[in-house]
Amino acid sequence: MKIHKRRLVGVISLTLAGLAVSAWHHANGEAVAPKAAIKAEASLVRALKVEPKEISDVRAAIGEVKPRRESDLGFRLSGKIVKRWVDAGVLVRKGDLLATIEDEDYKNRVHSAETDVAATQAVLVEAQANERRVGGLFKKRYTSALNYDAAVKSLRSSQAKLQSAKIALEMAKDQLGYTELRAEFDGIVTAVGAENGQLVNVGQMVVRLADPKARDAVFSIAESVFANSPEGEIPRIAVSLLSNPAIKVSGKVREISPVADAVTRTFEVKVALENPPAEMRFGSSVAGRVDQPADPMVVLPGGALFDKDGEPAVWIVGANSEVSLKPVTVVRYEIDRVVISKGLNKGDIVFTAGVNRLHDRQKVRFQEGFAK
Structure with a gap:
């Protein structure tokens, strides 16, 4: 009885082992077959057909309005500001x-120079007589x-001294005039750099004046x-207020x-x-825009571009x-696309996705509609 049970257990074990081996071979055979089929089948990719077309080269930039003529005005003399008349x-005209700065010292210099002129004139009269x-x-x-x-020499010397005294008087008057700062042209004061009672140096900016x-x-x-700009005549620029694009003017590049x-x-x-309208004040933010006609170019998604040796x-x-x-x-890179000027012909089929997984001479296929 015991022998019979042992034989029965052995037969069952062998049967189960055979079934397991058979199932393993069957599963392995079915797994290998699709893998080989996948290798043989061409990869499915996304692509589009090249259609060059003329693209308006629109370029825009943000800037600000500034005066064409602006000067920093300051005194030609050092001194203490007595009064600043503008803000x-x-x-101003x-x-x-x-x-103005303190002028007492310069007034005294003028008086001294006038006295010297009077004295030299008296000496000249005596020398002439x-x-x-x-x-x-x-x-x-x-x-x-x-x-x-000797009399002639004294006369000529007196004449020269009088001439020198007159020049000194003119210089003293000029120095007195320099104590006043005046507008060089009609304009608007855009900034001030000194206050009443402040000591200023020669040339220090006191008032900034701009031509409106x-x-x-x-x-x-x-x-x-x-x-990337084509050579030739510089196009006109459309300039509009950033806060109100409806306010716009035309302009020309001058510098x-x-x-x-x-x-x-x-x-x-x-x-x-x-x-320019009055709304375009100094310091206003503006947008500049220029539209230039361009040669036929190709526009592709950014994902179509591949890097080859840089x-x-x-x-x-x-x-x-x-x-x-x-x-x-590549003419230019945009947010999600690139503009290509050379290298592609009409009708070429370009792959737009998965380009990093492709290799040379690889066979591919694409569904109908992907190449449109």
Whole structure:
């Protein structure tokens, strides 16, 4: 009885082992078959057909309104400010008094110079009378030529001293005039740099004066914008208020800085505004926009671009549905797309997704509609 049970257990064990081996081979065979099929099947990718078209090259920048003519006015002399007659925002005319410094010392210098002129004039009158008297005696041979020469020398010296005294007087008057700071042109005061009672040095800014008639829109432009700009006539710029785009004027580029800013590495561009409205005050933020016609170009999603040795390229499909990498020239990069000017032809099929998983001569397929 015990022997019979042992035989029965052995048969059952062998049967179960055989079933397990058979199931393993069956499962392994079915797993390998789809894997081989996947290897043989071409990869499914997303693509689009190239259709070059003319794209308006729209460029915009943010800047501010600044006066075309602005001067920092200061005294030609050092001194203490007695009175500043204007504040920021005041309109002034040419010649209007802006500020004054203490002038007592300079008035005294003028008085001293006037006294010197009077004294030299008296000496000149005496020298003239002496020259006439000695000259008369010399003609009658009552005096020597040496005495006459001395009289002439004294006369000429007196004339020179008078001329010098008059020049000193004019200089003293000029110095007195420099104690008053006056407007050099019609304009508006945009800033003040000193207060009453303050000691100022020569040339220190006391009043900043700007011409309100001529205004510029000033922008900071990146170097890449100049690199991608076509050569030829510079287009006109449409400038509008950032706070109210309905207020806009036309302008023309009048100056491009030849040197980049040391910090931002941008170039300052000044646009002369034509008949700017009163709302475009100094310091207002403005937007500049220019539309330029461009040659036919290709626009692709940003995901289509591939990096090959540091240069841009895209994957295109060739004969027998095999992919190949083609270098391209990118005009500019935008938020979610790139604009390509060279490297692609009309009808080329470019892959737009999964480009990092492709390799050269790989076979691919795409569903109908992906290449439209």
